[in-house]
Amino acid sequence: LTDSGSGLLGAERTAATATSGERRTTLRFAHPVAVRGSASVAGPVEARGPLAGRFDRVIDDHLVGQRTWELAESRLQQMAVELACDQAGVRLADLDAVLGGDLLNQLGASSFAARELDRPFIGLYGACATLGAGLLLGAALCDAGHARRLAVVVSSHHDAAERQYRFPTEFGNQRPPSAQWTATGAAAFVLERAPAADDGGAADGGRPCIVAATPGRVVDWGVSSPYEMGAAEAPAAADTIAVHLAARGVGPERFDAVATGDLARIGRPLCEHLLRERGVALSLVDCGERLYDPDRQDVHAGGSGAACCGLVLAADLLPRLASGAWRRLLFVATGALLSVTSYQQGESIPCVAHAVEIVAAGERGAEA
Amino acid sequence: LTDSGSGLLGAERTAATATSGERRTTLRFAHPVAVRGSASVAGPVEARGPLAGRFDRVIDDHLVGQRTWELAESRLQQMAVELACDQAGVRLADLDAVLGGDLLNQLGASSFAARELDRPFIGLYGACATLGAGLLLGAALCDAGHARRLAVVVSSHHDAAERQYRFPTEFGNQRPPSAQWTATGAAAFVLERAPAADDGGAADGGRPCIVAATPGRVVDWGVSSPYEMGAAEAPAAADTIAVHLAARGVGPERFDAVATGDLARIGRPLCEHLLRERGVALSLVDCGERLYDPDRQDVHAGGSGAACCGLVLAADLLPRLASGAWRRLLFVATGALLSVTSYQQGESIPCVAHAVEIVAAGERGAEA
Numbered sequence: 001l002t003d004s005g006s007g008l009l010g011a012e013r014t015a016a017t018a019t020s021g022e023r024r025t026t027l028r029f030a031h032p033v034a035v036r037g038s039a040s041v042a043g044p045v046e047a048r049g050p051l052a053g054r055f056d057r058v059i060d061d062h063l064v065g066q067r068t069w070e071l072a073e074s075r076l077q078q079m080a081v082e083l084a085c086d087q088a089g090v091r092l093a094d095l096d097a098v099l100g101g102d103l104l105n106q107l108g109a110s111s112f113a114a115r116e117l118d119r120p121f122i123g124l125y126g127a128c129a130t131l132g133a134g135l136l137l138g139a140a141l142c143d144a145g146h147a148r149r150l151a152v153v154v155s156s157h158h159d160a161a162e163r164q165y166r167f168p169t170e171f172g173n174q175r176p177p178s179a180q181w182t183a184t185g186a187a188a189f190v191l192e193r194a195p196a197a198d199d200g201g202a203a204d205g206g207r208p209c210i211v212a213a214t215p216g217r218v219v220d221w222g223v224s225s226p227y228e229m230g231a232a233e234a235p236a237a238a239d240t241i242a243v244h245l246a247a248r249g250v251g252p253e254r255f256d257a258v259a260t261g262d263l264a265r266i267g268r269p270l271c272e273h274l275l276r277e278r279g280v281a282l283s284l285v286d287c288g289e290r291l292y293d294p295d296r297q298d299v300h301a302g303g304s305g306a307a308c309c310g311l312v313l314a315a316d317l318l319p320r321l322a323s324g325a326w327r328r329l330l331f332v333a334t335g336a337l338l339s340v341t342s343y344q345q346g347e348s349i350p351c352v353a354h355a356v357e358i359v360a361a362g363e364r365g366a367e368a
Numbered sequence: 369l370t371d372s373g374s375g376l377l378g379a380e381r382t383a384a385t386a387t388s389g390e391r392r393t394t395l396r397f398a399h400p401v402a403v404r405g406s407a408s409v410a411g412p413v414e415a416r417g418p419l420a421g422r423f424d425r426v427i428d429d430h431l432v433g434q435r436t437w438e439l440a441e442s443r444l445q446q447m448a449v450e451l452a453c454d455q456a457g458v459r460l461a462d463l464d465a466v467l468g469g470d471l472l473n474q475l476g477a478s479s480f481a482a483r484e485l486d487r488p489f490i491g492l493y494g495a496c497a498t499l500g501a502g503l504l505l506g507a508a509l510c511d512a513g514h515a516r517r518l519a520v521v522v523s524s525h526h527d528a529a530e531r532q533y534r535f536p537t538e539f540g541n542q543r544p545p546s547a548q549w550t551a552t553g554a555a556a557f558v559l560e561r562a563p564a565a566d567d568g569g570a571a572d573g574g575r576p577c578i579v580a581a582t583p584g585r586v587v588d589w590g591v592s593s594p595y596e597m598g599a600a601e602a603p604a605a606a607d608t609i610a611v612h613l614a615a616r617g618v619g620p621e622r623f624d625a626v627a628t629g630d631l632a633r634i635g636r637p638l639c640e641h642l643l644r645e646r647g648v649a650l651s652l653v654d655c656g657e658r659l660y661d662p663d664r665q666d667v668h669a670g671g672s673g674a675a676c677c678g679l680v681l682a683a684d685l686l687p688r689l690a691s692g693a694w695r696r697l698l699f700v701a702t703g704a705l706l707s708v709t710s711y712q713q714g715e716s717i718p719c720v721a722h723a724v725e726i727v728a729a730g731e732r733g734a735e736a
Contacts, residue, residue, distance in 0.1 A: 111705035144512035
């Protein structure tokens with residue numbers, strides 16, 4: 001029974017003691033998993049925000065030539081996967097699997113995209129935390145050699161989400177300032193196993209690599225308003241960040257950024273506050289605040305949607321790691337697991353956050 | 369770069385040539401992953417079918433003391449995970465993760481169950497194929513040592529599904545004979561890594577073990593009626609079965625049973641026909657036909673729902689492997705990835721099937 005080929009903290013060694021004293025799980029990848037390619041496809045509102053000019057493709061039509069917003073979202077996923085493959089220099093047929101998710105009921109966007117992509121497909125749902133689950137599972141499959149190379153893809157579409165979760169989109173209902181704006185777009189990431197890190201430190205293949213990840217537990221502090229998703233998600237994000245740092249034996253200063261998505265303007269400081277209470281002092285970068293300009297764009301508290309943190313990761317965060325400007329990123333996708341049914345039945349909002357640690361080429365994967 | 373600790377068919381070796389000639393993915397686990405515990409919680413209709421007396425728990429109230437059917441379904445998941453832990457002789461706190469899914473919008477049942485279970489949670493959606501994805505990913509995480517032990521759980525609830533997908537449940541609308549009956553219930557499976565198989569053949573720890581798995585691609589042959597789900601799913605099931613057999617280099621005679629779920633009375637013979645066209649002659653056991661008695665129960669073409677194949681696996685198929693009556697099972701969960709939105713927009717039904725190969729204790733994991 002050898003552990004040599006897999007990314008064990010394994011067995012007892014995965015056990016981290018969070019400040020609450022409970023046992024938790026953090027995965028460490030013995031073979032850092034390279035982000036060989038990534039791509040962002042942004043909607044027209046997103047393309048006019050602070051990240052203008054950095055997206056791989058911008059659509060100027062919410063329908064992208066499709067009959068419905070739902071099929072349009074599906075088309076965005078296809079485009080993102082195809083672009084990420086182009087960027088990685090691989091063919092679609094070279095993907096051993098696609099892990100995908102979105103916000104539509106029954107993963108409508110992902111399922112129809114997967115039909116066109118024609119690769120083995122597994123659907124994931126974690127609301128706006130879906131990308132975290134996808135990168136974690138994708139890295140685990142690549143690390144273990146179960147996939148040579150795979151794609152992780154997420155999407156959201158403002159108009160499709162609006163009518164599914166809230167009111168008919170054309171109705172243009174007013175929303176309180178704490179509400180967030182569901183992003184239109186898709187982001188895809190091609191992962192593959194990089195050379196082993198434990199031979200002396202190089203964890204690259206020249207690309208940013210995923211070296212560790214923490215799956216979150218579902219946390220619900222009783223927020224029940226779908227217009228307060230940042231506040232609802234903050235405790236889940238704080239929990240996962242604290243657990244990940246404890247498991248890795250490092251403080252937040254070890255990272256150039258701890259990036260959450262999407263707590264936005266209200267949830268982000270709440271999360272920082274909760275972390276301070278657990279003895280972790282840091283300033284978060286929040287993808288929901290990065291994607292839009294609150295002074296020029298009427299997005300209320302900021303962005304949300306499964307695509308939001310994906311767009312920011314692909315267009316803003318990963319390029320900083322690729323250029324060497326940053327050495328180490330903790331990317332924490334956060335999600336509110338409500339449905340219209342649960343909301344209408346008066347339930348509060350269970351939330352989850354999954355953390356993925358990504359390092360620049362040449363950076364050591366192991367703990368400090 | 370060693371491959372010793374992980375279940376490589378890996379890299380080039382995962383490539384199987386299906387009869388269509390394309391490259392596909394099959395995972396083989398070097399450390400067979402034991403199903404250490406399993407549990408089934410069945411609804412009142414299910415408990416009166418052919419598997420009466422074999423479920424771990426039966427509920428006689430569709431609400432299980434909850435306010436809503438959705439919360440009731442969530443409660444069924446909790447019960448199933450707790451019972452599976454009991455059966456495995458482990459505590460809930462010993463689970464490194466829970467992978468769960470259901471049919472409700474935004475995985476309503478799983479998300480609320482995960483809130484109570486309080487373990488790291490990743491949500492999966494593959495309609496009635498969800499259990500296949502969960503067992504595949506769960507086995508991959510255990511095989512690689514990323515989880516010491518985890519639970520996979522699925523559920524469905526007839527009344528909650530009926531009103532979400534079709535009409536108000538109390539309306540009791542008539543359905544055509546090809547329609548399937550969404551099962552009420554939940555099933556959970558506790559997985560953990562067994563001793564390595566390659567030291568001489570014993571792949572047990574005394575329990576049935578998952579030794580290989582094939583994630584399916586999304587297949588859509590144009591069936592658009594939600595009352596024809598068996599027919600819609602048949603091509604996806606046939607595709608995954610053919611790919612798995614080719615990758616493993618064996619014929620169907622290698623298995624005591626190839627069990628699909630849930631093609632039911634119309635989809636099952638269609639799938640057998642499609643396999644014959646690909647040169648594979650076999651008689652399938654279908655979970656949608658096993659769960660109910662068509663002569664005594666008014667379920668039309670048979671069962672469906674994410675719980676259907678889970679209930680049959682836990683209550684009927686796994687016990688045959690545990691007793692040694694069967695040595696080798698190919699379990700193929702099948703799912704129809706439609707939503708009310710996609711159906712109302714006139715789209716056809718994309719389908720997927722994931723195959724998991726499970727062997728009796730002491731049975732070799734490797735190919736014949």
